[in-house]
Each structure stands twice: as structure tokens, then as C-alpha cells.
Amino acid sequence: MxxxxxxxxxxxxxxxxxxxxxxxxxxxxxxxxxxxxxxAITSVExxxxxxxxxxKALFPYTGKALVVGLTGAPGSxxxxxxxxxxxEYRKQGKTVGIxxxxxxxxxxxxxxxxxxxxxxxxxxxxxxxxxxxxxxGSLGGLARTTADVASVLDAAGRDILLIETVxxxxxxxxxxxxxxxxxxxxxxxMGDDVQTIKAGIMEIADVFVINKSDREGAERVEREIRAMQxxxxxxxxxxxxxxxxxxxxxxxxxxxAEAINRYVGYLAESGAGDRKxxxxxxxxxxxxxxxxxxxxxxxxxxxxxxxxxxxxxxxxHKRDPYSxxxxxxxxxxSNSTSTVEK
Numbered sequence: 323m324x325x326x327x328x329x330x331x332x333x334x335x336x337x338x339x340x341x342x343x344x345x346x347x348x349x350x351x352x353x354x355x356x357x358x359x360x361x362a363i364t365s366v367e368x369x370x371x372x373x374x375x376x377x378k379a380l381f382p383y384t385g386k387a388l389v390v391g392l393t394g395a396p397g398s399x400x401x402x403x404x405x406x407x408x409x410e411y412r413k414q415g416k417t418v419g420i421x422x423x424x425x426x427x428x429x430x431x432x433x434x435x436x437x438x439x440x441x442x443x444x445x446x447x448x449x450x451x452x453x454x455x456x457x458x459g460s461l462g463g464l465a466r467t468t469a470d471v472a473s474v475l476d477a478a479g480r481d482i483l484l485i486e487t488v489x490x491x492x493x494x495x496x497x498x499x500x501x502x503x504x505x506x507x508x509x510x511x512m513g514d515d516v517q518t519i520k521a522g523i524m525e526i527a528d529v530f531v532i533n534k535s536d537r538e539g540a541e542r543v544e545r546e547i548r549a550m551q552x553x554x555x556x557x558x559x560x561x562x563x564x565x566x567x568x569x570x571x572x573x574x575x576x577x578x579a580e581a582i583n584r585y586v587g588y589l590a591e592s593g594a595g596d597r598k599x600x601x602x603x604x605x606x607x608x609x610x611x612x613x614x615x616x617x618x619x620x621x622x623x624x625x626x627x628x629x630x631x632x633x634x635x636x637x638x639h640k641r642d643p644y645s646x647x648x649x650x651x652x653x654x655x656s657n658s659t660s661t662v663e664k
Contacts, residue, residue, distance in 0.1 A: 344372075348379045351478050354417075356451065359478055363453055366470045377470055380477035387419070387476040390582060391501030393487040393526075398507040399533040400486050402569040403578075408450055410575045411482050419475035420452045422486045423468060451475065469500050469606060498526040499605045502589070502598070503582050507531045508547070510539030527562045529581045535566035535574070558594050560585065623654050 350358035366373045390407075392400050401422065408418045453475075455468060472483050487497050498504050506527035532543050544564055551562065563581045567574030589595030620629060635641040 344375060344379055347376070348383075348477075351380065351474065352383060354448070354478050356448075359451060359474065362474050363471050366474060367455060367467050369467065373470070377473060380474060383477040384473050385476065387472075387480050387483045388503070388586065389472060389476075389483045389485065389501045390503045390505065391485045391487065391497035392505045392507060393497050394507030394531075394533075395509075398509045399569045400507055403507060403531065403533060403567065403575075404484050404486050406567075406569050406572050406575045407484060407578065408482075409572075410579045412447065412449055414579075416481040417449045417479065418451070419472075419478070419480035419483045420450065420486070421468060421471055421475070421483065422452065422454045423488045451478075451480065472500065499602045502595070503528050503585055505529045505531055505578075505582075507533050508543055509534045510537040510543050525556065528560065528585050529578070530562050530564045531574075531578060532564060532566045533569050536568050540566060558592065560588055560594075619650070619654050623657065624650055 347358060347362070351362055362376060365376060392404055392407075394400055404420060404422070408420060411418050453471065455471065468485065472485065475483055485497065485501060504526050506529075508530065509532070530547050532540050532547075534540075544566075547564055563584070565574055565578045565581050567578060569575070586595075589598065620626070632641070632646055636643045636646065
């Protein structure tokens with residue numbers, strides 16, 4: 323009697339998958355199996371040996387989900403807003419994937435807020451899938467693999483992807499290269515209010531949200547947003563609407579969902595959506611090439627053991643890091659040129 327293969331969601335992603343196993347796993351992911359999704363996302367996040375093959379197999383099934391990015395300063399209520407927005411989309415019968423990018427634990431390397439306490443009410447709803455990710459040292463408010471994890475959830479058939487950035491407040495503009503719609507969240511009482519937010523993050527907003535709008539100063543925040551919109555540089559004719567919410571009470575969430583829908587309609591009618599996707603992929607391809615070339619230099623050309631030795635030398639001030647990097651790059655360029663000439 324021939325040996326039967328184990329069910330796809332029990333496959334280990336620590337070794338190379340056979341093509342038949344990979345196809346079975348892809349089918350499980352597309353069917354929305356939580357266990358298959360969890361294993362696939364873990365593989366992608368850890369950049370295991372199977373992750374590239376898995377992402378290649380899933381890519382043809384991506385591109386259908388609406389990706390909504392939410393960013394803002396710590397304490398602006400991003401998690402609560404994501405929670406309420408997910409509820410709103412579930413009322414509309416849409417499936418939701420949530421990616422919450424959190425600060426990294428200096429001890430475990432994991433997400434400090436990985437339990438997502440404020441979103442536990444969704445644990446019994448199969449239409450909502452929540453995943454926390456640690457930045458693992460990445461700047462810009464996202465983890466390096468956030469886009470790949472979003473692709474996995476997209477291929478799994480989720481209608482809406484909500485991506486909550488880590489909340490550094492000023493430099494998390496990477497979300498604009500991933501999201502179809504970018505929401506910037508502000509709250510009254512931030513000292514100088516909008517003046518505390520650098521122009522860069524103001525310019526990426528497709529929708530502004532003034533959360534905790536029952537606080538004193540909400541009207542002043544709205545006026546300052548209007549004033550800064552006159553200075554912001556956009557490459558289209560869209561004027562980002564301002565939506566007031568009290569996320570803790572679910573107030574204004576329907577209006578926010580409607581504002582998102584209006585922008586999606588604008589993207590479709592104006593053709594700006596296609597141009598935006600092309601621009602996003604241009605930036606992402608450059609990032610992918612940079613990461614791949616860096617990995618090639620470090621692992622193939624230099625080696626992890628050599629890096630450890632160099633680090634020890636630099637730490638003991640036996641060598642300076644600047645000359646060392648110049649030497650490694652020069653050696654790599656010379657070897658690459660020799661290979662091409664051969």
C-alpha cells in the first residue's frame with residue numbers, strides 16, 4: 323500500500339518542499355487554513371529556505387486585496403482604530419487580514435506587543451486573521467518582510483489588509499510603498515499638534531483621521547491639517563479628507579470606511595491606481611535587489627565567520643570599519659568583474 327502524504331498544514335517549512343507538497347500547501351493557503359497561513363507567514367518572516375519558492379507560487383493569486391496602511395504617533399489609537407475598522411468591514415461581509423508591526427524585543431527579537439490584547443475579541447472569527455510582526459531593526463515603521471506577509475494574506479483571499487505601523491511618528495513613510503490607501507492618525511493634545519509631525523508623513527496621507535476627537539483641541543488640529551495641506555506636495559488632484567473618530571466608542575468608523583471607498587473610487591476612475599502600483603513596485607524591486615545583493619556579499623563572498631572576526635577586530639579597535647567596508651566592496655567588485663570576463 324503506497325505511503326500517504328501528510329496533510330499540507332503539517333509540512334515543515336525548514337527544508338525544501340517537493341513541488342507536489344508546495345502546490346498542496348498553496349492550495350491550503352488559498353483555502354484559508356489558519357495553520358497553513360501561520361506556517362507560511364513564519365517561513366516568510368524568518369526567510370527560510372522555502373520562502374522564496376512559496377512566494378513565487380503564491381504571486382499569481384495576489385493583487386486582489388485592498389491594502390490599507392495606518393500610521394501615526396504612539397498613543398494615537400492605531401490598534402483600537404484597526405480593531406473597529408475590521409469590525410466595520412466584517413459587517414459588510416468582507417474578510418480581513420491584520421498585520422500589526424510592533425517594536426522588537428531586545429532579548430527575544432519578537433514583537434513586544436505580540437498578544438494584540440485589544441484585538442482578542444476577534445479570535446473566534448474565521449473572517450479575521452491577525453498577525454504581529456517585529457521590526458527587527460528595520461526603520462520606516464515596517465518590518466523587512468511585511469510586504470511578503472501581505473502577499474501571503476492576499477493570496478489567501480482576504481478582501482482587506484489592514485497594516486498598522488510601529489508608531490515611530492515621523493519616519494515611517496515606507497507604508498506608502500505598500501498600501502493602496504494610507505491613513506495618517508492624529509490626536510489632539512500632542513504639544514504643537516500637527517507641527518510635531520514632519521512634512522514627509524503629512525504628505526503620504528490619503529485620508530487624515532483625528533482620533534479621540536472628543537478631546538479639547540480637535541478643531542485646532544483640523545485647522546492645522548488644512549493649513550499644511552496647502553504646503554504638501556502630491557502628484558495627483560486628490561484632497562485628503564479629514565475624518566473625526568472616537569475609536570474607543572466606535573464613533574466615526576463608518577465615515578472612515580466611506581472615505582477609504584471614495585479614494586479607491588478615485589484611484590480607479592483617474593487611473594492613478596495603476597500608476598501608484600507601478601511606482602510602489604519600482605521602489606520595492608530596488609529594495610529586493612539591494613537585499614539580495616547584500617546577502618550575496620555577506621554570505622557568499624565574505625562569510626558569516628569572517629564577519630564575526632571583522633566585528634571583533636573593529637570592537638577592539640584593531641581595524642577601522644570604514645576602510646574595512648571599502649576593502650570588502652572593492653574585493654567583491656574585482657571578483658565579479660573577473661567572473662564576467664571569464
